[in-house]
Amino acid sequence: MRLAVVIHLVGVLVRLFGIMVFLPALVAALYHEWTDAAGFLATALGTLALGEGMRMAGGPRSQAAAERLRRVEGMSVVAGTWILMAHVAAVPYIWAGLGFIDALFESMSGLTTTGATVFRDFDAFGRGIFFWRSMTQWLGGMGVIALFVAVLPRLAIGGRELFFAEASGPTDEKLTPQIRQTAMVLWRLYAVLTAAEVIALLGAGMSLFDAVCHAMTTLAAGGFSPNPASLADYSPAVQWVILVFMVLAGMNFALQVRVARGGHGRALLHDEEFRAYLGAILVATVLLVPFLMVNGTSLAAAIRHGLFQTVSIITTTGYASEDFNLWSDQAKVVLLALMFIGGSAGSAAGGPKVVRHVLMARYTLRELRRTLHPRAVLPVKLGGRVVPDQTMREVVVFMLFYILTFAIGATIVIALGADLVTGITASAATIGNVGPGFSAVGPMGHFADLHPISKIVLTLEMWIGRLEVLTVLVLFRGEIWRSARWQSE
Amino acid sequence: MRIIIVGGGEVGFGLAQALSLRHEVIVIDQASEAADRFDKLDIEFIVGGGTTAETLRRAGIDRADIIIACTGLDEVNIVACGMAHQLGSPQTICFVSREDFLGLSEQREGLERFGIDRVVWPEAQLADDIERIVATPGAIDAEVFEQGAIRLVEYRLDSDSPLIEQTLAELRLPPGSLLVAVRRGDTFFIPRGDTRLMAGDKAIVMGTAAAMTEVQRRVTPAAGTGRQRVTIIGGGDVGLRLAERLDAMKGMELRIIEREQKRGEMLAARLRHALVLNGDGTDLGLLEAEDIGRSDVLVSVIDNDEKNLLASLLGRQLGVRRIITRVSKPANLRLFERVGVDVALSARGAAVASVLHQVEGGQASLLAVLEEGEGRILEVQVPPQHDGRTLRELDPPRDSIVGAILRPDKAIVPHGTDRLGSGDRLLVFCTRGAADQVRTFFSPRR
Numbered sequence: 001m002r003l004a005v006v007i008h009l010v011g012v013l014v015r016l017f018g019i020m021v022f023l024p025a026l027v028a029a030l031y032h033e034w035t036d037a038a039g040f041l042a043t044a045l046g047t048l049a050l051g052e053g054m055r056m057a058g059g060p061r062s063q064a065a066a067e068r069l070r071r072v073e074g075m076s077v078v079a080g081t082w083i084l085m086a087h088v089a090a091v092p093y094i095w096a097g098l099g100f101i102d103a104l105f106e107s108m109s110g111l112t113t114t115g116a117t118v119f120r121d122f123d124a125f126g127r128g129i130f131f132w133r134s135m136t137q138w139l140g141g142m143g144v145i146a147l148f149v150a151v152l153p154r155l156a157i158g159g160r161e162l163f164f165a166e167a168s169g170p171t172d173e174k175l176t177p178q179i180r181q182t183a184m185v186l187w188r189l190y191a192v193l194t195a196a197e198v199i200a201l202l203g204a205g206m207s208l209f210d211a212v213c214h215a216m217t218t219l220a221a222g223g224f225s226p227n228p229a230s231l232a233d234y235s236p237a238v239q240w241v242i243l244v245f246m247v248l249a250g251m252n253f254a255l256q257v258r259v260a261r262g263g264h265g266r267a268l269l270h271d272e273e274f275r276a277y278l279g280a281i282l283v284a285t286v287l288l289v290p291f292l293m294v295n296g297t298s299l300a301a302a303i304r305h306g307l308f309q310t311v312s313i314i315t316t317t318g319y320a321s322e323d324f325n326l327w328s329d330q331a332k333v334v335l336l337a338l339m340f341i342g343g344s345a346g347s348a349a350g351g352p353k354v355v356r357h358v359l360m361a362r363y364t365l366r367e368l369r370r371t372l373h374p375r376a377v378l379p380v381k382l383g384g385r386v387v388p389d390q391t392m393r394e395v396v397v398f399m400l401f402y403i404l405t406f407a408i409g410a411t412i413v414i415a416l417g418a419d420l421v422t423g424i425t426a427s428a429a430t431i432g433n434v435g436p437g438f439s440a441v442g443p444m445g446h447f448a449d450l451h452p453i454s455k456i457v458l459t460l461e462m463w464i465g466r467l468e469v470l471t472v473l474v475l476f477r478g479e480i481w482r483s484a485r486w487q488s489e
Numbered sequence: 490m491r492i493i494i495v496g497g498g499e500v501g502f503g504l505a506q507a508l509s510l511r512h513e514v515i516v517i518d519q520a521s522e523a524a525d526r527f528d529k530l531d532i533e534f535i536v537g538g539g540t541t542a543e544t545l546r547r548a549g550i551d552r553a554d555i556i557i558a559c560t561g562l563d564e565v566n567i568v569a570c571g572m573a574h575q576l577g578s579p580q581t582i583c584f585v586s587r588e589d590f591l592g593l594s595e596q597r598e599g600l601e602r603f604g605i606d607r608v609v610w611p612e613a614q615l616a617d618d619i620e621r622i623v624a625t626p627g628a629i630d631a632e633v634f635e636q637g638a639i640r641l642v643e644y645r646l647d648s649d650s651p652l653i654e655q656t657l658a659e660l661r662l663p664p665g666s667l668l669v670a671v672r673r674g675d676t677f678f679i680p681r682g683d684t685r686l687m688a689g690d691k692a693i694v695m696g697t698a699a700a701m702t703e704v705q706r707r708v709t710p711a712a713g714t715g716r717q718r719v720t721i722i723g724g725g726d727v728g729l730r731l732a733e734r735l736d737a738m739k740g741m742e743l744r745i746i747e748r749e750q751k752r753g754e755m756l757a758a759r760l761r762h763a764l765v766l767n768g769d770g771t772d773l774g775l776l777e778a779e780d781i782g783r784s785d786v787l788v789s790v791i792d793n794d795e796k797n798l799l800a801s802l803l804g805r806q807l808g809v810r811r812i813i814t815r816v817s818k819p820a821n822l823r824l825f826e827r828v829g830v831d832v833a834l835s836a837r838g839a840a841v842a843s844v845l846h847q848v849e850g851g852q853a854s855l856l857a858v859l860e861e862g863e864g865r866i867l868e869v870q871v872p873p874q875h876d877g878r879t880l881r882e883l884d885p886p887r888d889s890i891v892g893a894i895l896r897p898d899k900a901i902v903p904h905g906t907d908r909l910g911s912g913d914r915l916l917v918f919c920t921r922g923a924a925d926q927v928r929t930f931f932s933p934r935r
Contacts, residue, residue, distance in 0.1 A: 375775055377753040377765040386758040 001480055004487040005069070006076045008058020009162075013081045015051025016148050017088060018044050024092070024135060028128025036128040039095030047088045061487060072480060074161025075471045078145055082463060085144065086111055089136050096129055101452050101459075108459045110136030111144070112466035113348060115223025115318040115435030116426075116458070118448040122228040127209060130226040134213040140466070141220025141249070141348035142190045143167065150183035159183070165471050170345060170355065170391050170398075175254055186253050189260070190348075194219045197245045204237040218242055221249040221348040223318030223435040230320040230443055236304060239321050243308050250277065250315030250343030272383050273344050273355040277314075280341055280354065284310040284334055291331040313338040316350040318435025318443070325442030332438055339428045350433025350465055352402055359387060359395050394470065401469045406431050409461045416451035426450070430458040431465040491515070491553045492848070493579070495539030495569045496560030497523035499817065500584065500611075503841040504557060505532050508848065515548045518560075539569040542576060550577040555848060559584040559609075567603055574604025582607045582844060586726055607847070611840035615790075616730035618834055619813055623719060623735065623786050627709035627811075629691065629832045632857045632866065634916060638900040639893045640701045641669075641693065641866065643859065644708050645831065648688040651707060658682040663703040665902050666696030669892050669918040670864055677863045677920055679890050693859060695892040695918065696902050720784040720809070721745040722770030722800045723791035724756045727815060727836065731788065736760045744779065746770045770800035782807030790815040801830050822861045838862065856916065865924055866892070869931035871913045881905035886926035889919035 025040035069077070086108040093103035102118040109116045110133050119125065139147065145166045149159035160179045175182045194215050201211035210226060217224045227233050231242060248256065255274060259267050268274055288306035293299065308321040313335045324335065342351015362380045369378055379386040406427050414423030418440065425437025426447065436443040440450075447455060464472045474480070490512045494501050497518035505527060508514050514532040517539045518524070524534045537544030539558060550556070556573040558566035563585045570581040583605045621631040630643035646653050652660060657668060657680050671680050672691040686692060694704055719735055721728050724747035732745050743763040747753040750767055757765040768775040770791060781787065787804040789797045794817050801814045813832040816822050819841075825833035842862055846855035857866040875883060880891060880903050893916040894903050901907070909915075919927045 373764060373766065373779065375766050375768045375778070377747075377750075377757040377767050379754060379757045381758070384761075386754070 001070070001073055001076060001484045002062075002487050003484055004058045005062045006058075006073055006080060007054050008062035009069075009077045010080045010084060011051045011054025011056075011058060012152070013051075013077070013145060013148050014084050014088065015048055015055060016152070017081075017085050017144065018047030018051055020135070020139065021047060021088070021092075024128050024132040027131045028126060031127045033126035033128045036092065036096060036126045039092045040128065040132070042095070043088065043091040046091070050088075059487070069161045071161055071165075072474065075165045075474055076480075078162055078165040079463075079467055079472050079475055081145060082111065082467060086459075086463070089132075092129065092132055096125055101455050102448060105447065105455045105459050106133070107136060108462045109430075109435070110134075110222070110224065111140040112433050112462040113137045113140045113217075113220045113222035113316070113350065114430055114433040114462045114465075115217070116430055116441070116447050116462075117224070117435075118446055118455070119228075120446055120448050122226070127226075130213060131209075133224045134216040134222070134226070137220040137222030137224055138194070138216035139220075141222060142187055142253070146183045147187055149180055150187050166467065168345060168347065168349070168353065168468060170353075170359075170395055175257055182254075185257055189253055189257055190219060193245065193248060197241065200241045200245075201238060204241050205235060206238055214242065215245070218245045218317065218319075219249050219348060221246065221315045221317045221343060221350065221433075223312070223316075225319065228444070231308075232320055232322050232444075239304065239308055242319060243311055246311045246315050246317050246319070247281075249317065250311070250347050250349040252344045252346040253348075254346050255344075270383070272358060276358050277344050277354045280338070281307075281310055281314060284314065284338055287334050288331055291328055291334070295328065309335060310338060313434060314341055314349075314351075315343045315347075316432050316434040318429070320436065320443035323442065323444050325438050325444065336425065336428065336438075339425075339432045339434050342432060352399060352432075355382070356395050356399060358382065359392065360399060363392060363396070398469055401473060402431065402465075405461060405464055405469065409457050412457050413450065413454040416454045418450060418454065426454075426458060427461060430461040433462060433465050490555060490848070491549065493517065493545075493548050493550065493553045493556040493573070495556065495558040495566070496584075497527060497534070498559065498561060500559040500837050500841060501557075502526060503819065503837065504559070504844060505530055507841070507845050511849075515553075517544055517548055538565075540565055540572060542572060545569075545572055545576055550579065553577055553579040555580045555582065557582045557584075557844060561586070563587055563589070567605065570605045571603045580607075581605050582609060582847070584609050584611065584840070586610070586612050588613075588730075609840050609844060611836035612726040613730060614839055614843075615815065615834055615836035616727050616734065618839070619727075619731050619788055619790070620734045622813060622832060623717070623731075623788065624738070626705065626717075626785075629811075630693075630859060632859075634856060634866070634868075634893070635895055635900045637698055639695065639895075639902070639916065640698055641695045641857070641859075641892070642701060642704070643691055643693045646686060646688055646690045646692055650688065652692065653686050653688050653690070655686065656682065657684050657686070660686075662694070663696070663700045663707075665700030666694055666704050667890075667892060667902050669693050669695050669890050670859075670920075672860055672863070677860060679888055679918070679920075691860070693864065693918070695916075697900065700902065716740045716742050717786065718742045718784045719744070719786045719788065720781050720804070722787070722789040723747065723797075723815075724752055724765070725790065725792055727790040728788075729756060729759065731790065732756065732760055732763055736763050744781070744784070746775070771796055771803060773803060776803055776807060782809060784809050786811045786813065788813045792817065794818055794821050798825060798828070798830070801825075802828065805829050819861070835861075863921055865919055865921065867917045867919065867924065867927055868895075869915050869917055869927070871909045871911055871915060872931055872933040873911060874934045875909055875931075876911040877908060879906055879908050883909070885917070886919070886923050886930050888923035889917055889927045889930075892916045892918045 021040055021044035025037050028037035089107035090103040093106050105118050143166045145162050149163050163179050175185050197215035198211045213226045231239055255271055285307045289302045292302040292306055305321050309324050312319045342353045343349020345353045345355045366378045410424045410427035413426055421439040422441055426441045429437040441447055492508055492512050492514050494504055494516045497516050505514050505516050509530050509532045517535045521536045527534050535548050550573055556579045558569040566583045570583045622628050625631040625642055628642045629645050632641040668680055670693040721732055724745050735741050735743050745763055746766045748769050753765050753767045787809040789800045791797050797814050801812045804812055811831050814830045816825055816833045816835045819835050819838040822833050842858045854868050856868050894901050895914040917927055
C-alpha cells in the first residue's frame with residue numbers, strides 16, 4: 001500500500017466534501033441563524049484547507065499513481081474518507097453546542113444513513129443544523145464517493161475500486177462500460193426521485209422545509225426527521241407518500257434504471273432479489289397486522305402502521321409512523337428480525353441485504369444436497385446465473401463478521417450499563433444503519449444517555465456497517481501496515 | 490454431377506463412398522494421411538485447405554454442382570461454403586456441430602448471408618431423435634410428421650407383449666393406425682393381413698396422434714404417466730442439447746454424468762433442474778451410488794463407441810429399462826443392438842443419408858430413416874395419373890405402403906377405400922431397395 005497515494009486521494013475527496021458544506025451555510029443564513037451559518041462557513045473553509053493540504057502532502061507523483069489504484073488502497077481511501085468526513089461533518093454540531101463524542105455520533109449517524117440521534121431537545125437547534133443532518137444522509141445514501149466519481153474525471157480509472165468499495169451489497173453490475181457514467185446515471189435517478197418526493201410531500205400538505213428534509217432522508221433510507229416525533233405527527237397521506245419512496249430507496253437503483261430505460265416492468269419480477277424483498281415485506285406485514293389489532297387498532301390503521309414500520313425497518317430507514325416502542329413484544333420481534341434482513345444490494349439501504357440471505361439459503365441447501373450426491377456439480381445460482389465461488393465466500397465471511405460485530409457491540413453496550421433490549425437493539429440498529437431500536441433507544445427516545453464508550457462503539461458499528469464490514473476490517477490486518485510504504489519505488 | 494467434399498473424416502468418407510458410384514467426386518482434406526482410406530474409391534483426392542481459393546480452384550469449383558463441407562470444424566465449413574459460393578455457383582451444404590453460428594435452430598436463414606444453401610446439424614438431429622424416443626414410453630424409435638398430426642413409433646415385441654401370437658387381422662389395431670413394417674432378424678418386410686407377429690420382432694406403427702395414444706396403451710399397458718427418470722451419460726454437444734430439451738419437460742427427473750469438471754460446471758449452469766454428476770459413465774461405483782439402475786431410460790452419448798457400449802451394458806446390468814446409445818461408426822450399429830442396446834443411433838449415419846437423398850432425391854423428399862437406413866419415409870405429391878384412384882386400385886411398388894394422406898385441412902391414415910386427389914401429399918413407407926421405384930412411381934408421367 002502506498003500511503004502517499006491514499007492520503008492524496010483522501011485529500012481530493014475531502015476537499016470536494018468541503019464544498020458541500022457551503023450549502024447548509026446558505027440555508028442557515030436564509031433563516032437568519034447567523035451563528036450556525038458562521039460555523040458552517042468555517043467548517044467549509046477549514047475542510048477545503050485540510051483537503052488541499054493532504055492532496056499536496058501526497059505529492060505530485062501520487063496523482064499519476066492514483067490511476068493504478070490497488071484494491072486495498074481503494075478500500076483504505078474509502079474507509080479513510082468516510083471517517084474523516086464524519087469528523088468534518090461533526091464540527092457544525094460542536095459549534096452548536098454538542099460534545100465531541102455526541103457530535104461524532106450524530107454526524108456518523110447522518111453520513112451512514114443510520115438515523116440514530118443523540119439530540120435530546122430538538123428545539124435547541126436551528127433549521128440549518130436540521131438541514132445539514134438531512135443532507136449528510138442524502139449524500140451518504142447513494143454514496144459520497146460515487147458522487148465524486150461521477151463529477152471528477154480524474155477518478156475515471158481509480159474510481160472503479162473506490163466505487164465498488166463503497167457500493168452496498170455483493171453487486172458488480174455496471175449500467176455502462178464506464179464507471180463514471182454509471183455513477184452519473186445512478187445519481188441522476190437519485191436526484192430525480194428526491195425531487196419527485198418533495199413535490200409529492202408538498203402535495204400531501206407538508207411545509208417546504210420539512211418536505212425537503214424528509215425527501216432527502218427517505219431516499220437515503222436514513223430516517224432523520226426534523227420532527228422529534230418522526231412521522232407520527234403527520235397525516236396518513238404523508239405517511240403513504242413516504243412509504244412508497246422508502247420502498248424505492250430499498251430497491252436496487254441500477255434495476256430501477258434498467259426498468260425505466262426498458263419501459264417494461266417484467267424485468268422487475270424476473271429479479272430474484274426484488275421478489276424476495278417484496279416477499280419479506282409482505283410476510284412481515286401479514287404477521288404484524290393481527291399483532292397490532294389485538295390492542296384495538298382498526299384494520300386500516302393496522303395495515304398502514306404495519307406496512308410502514310415493516311418497510312421502514314427492512315429498508316433500514318428508521319422512520320416511525322407511531323411509537324413502535326409501545327407495541328407488543330410479538331410485534332417488536334418481527335421488526336427486530338427485519339433489522340437483520342436489510343434492503344436490496346445496490347440500494348441506499350443498509351443491513352446484510354436480501355440477496356445475501358437468498359445466497360446463504362441456497363448455499364445451505366446446496367451443502368445439504370451434496371451429502372446426498374457427493375459427486376454432483378452443484379453451482380449456486382441467482383437469476384439463472386452461476387454465482388462465483390469468490391462471491392459466495394465473501395458473502396459467508398460478511399455474514400460471520402456482521403453477526404460477530406453485532407454481538408461484540410451489544411455486549412459492550414450492555415456491560416456499560418444499558419438494559420438487555422436497549423443494548424441488543426442499539427447494536428443491531430447501528431450496524432444495520434437502521435437508527436432507532438427499542439426501549440431507551442426507541443423511535444421517540446435517543447442515544448444520548450448511553451455510556452460515552454458505548455457511543456464510540458456504536459459510532460464504529462455504523463461505519464463498519466455502511467462500508468459493509470470487509471472494507472473496514474481489512475484495515476485491521478497488520479500485514480497491510482507492515483508492508484505500507486510512503487510511495488512505491 | 491461434379492461434387493466437391495471438403496473434409497475426409499467419417500462423414501466425408503461415407504458420402505464419397507455412396508456418391509462416387511454415379512458422380513464425379515473430389516475430396517479435399519488437409520491431412521495427406523486421410524488419402525489412404527480413399528484410395529480404393531474412384532475419386533480424386535486433393536491435399537489442401539478447403540478455405541483456400543487456390544485449392545478450391547484446383548478442385549474445379551467453377552464447374553462444380555455441389556460442395557459439401559463436412560470437416561470437424563464449424564468455422565472451416567462455413568468459410569469453405571462462403572468461398573465456394575463466391576468462386577463458383579455450386580449448391581452449398583454445410584455441416585455444423587455447435588449452435589454458436591445458428592443461434593436458434595429456427596434461424597438457419599442467418600447462414601444464407603454466408604452463401605450456405607443447407608445446414609446439416611447431425612448432433613441436433615440426433616438430440617431431437619433421442620428426445621422423441623425418450624418421450625414415447627416403450628418405443629425404440631419415434632418420428633413425428635405434419636407438426637405431430639402423424640406419428641410413427643417402432644416397438645420391440647418381447648415375449649410378454651400383448652401383440653404377439655396373433656395375425657394382423659386378429660390384432661384389430663385402433664382405427665387411424667397402421668402396422669407398416671416388421672423387422673424379423675435380418676429380414677425387413679411389409680406385413681399382410683395374415684402375418685403373425687412373434688416375440689423378438691420389431692414392429693413399426695404409423696398413425697394419427699389420437700390413434701397412437703391408443704396403440705401406446707395397448708402395447709405398453711404398464712408404462713404410467715408419472716415421473717420419468719432419465720440418465721444421460723456424456724455432456725457433449727448431443728448430451729447438452731438433449732438435456733436442455735428434457736430439462737424443460739414436466740415430470741422429468743434428469744441426471745447427467747460428465748467426466749470433465751469444467752464441462753460439468755457449464756452444464757450445471759445451463760440446466761435448471763437436472764442433477765449434474767462429475768464422473769465417468771463407466772464407473773460402476775458412481776452408477777450404483779446414484780441408483781442409476783432405477784432409471785427408466787439411460788442415454789449414452791459419449792463420443793466414443795467403446796465407452797458408450799460399456800456404459801450401456803453396465804446400465805442394462807443394473808436394471809435400466811430402456812437403453813439408447815449413440816454410435817459413431819455406422820458399422821457398429823448392428824453390433825450394438827445385438828448385444829442388448831435397445832436403440833442404437835448414429836448421428837452421422839442419419840446425416841449422410843439425408844444429404845445423399847438431397848443430392849439424388851428429385852421430387853420426393855426423405856422425411857425419416859428407420860432401422861439403420863433399411864426403412865424410409867418419403868413424402869410425395871399425388872401425380873395426375875393417380876388422381877381419383879382409391880388406395881386399393883393404386884398398386885404401388887413392392888415393399889412400399891402409403892402410410893398417410895396429408896391434406897391442407899387434415900392428415901389421415903388411410904383405408905383401402907380412401908380416394909386420392911391431385912392436391913394430396915402422401916407419406917410413403919418403403920424399404921431401401923424400393924425407394925427408387927417409389928420415386929419413379931409417383932413422378933408425373935409425361
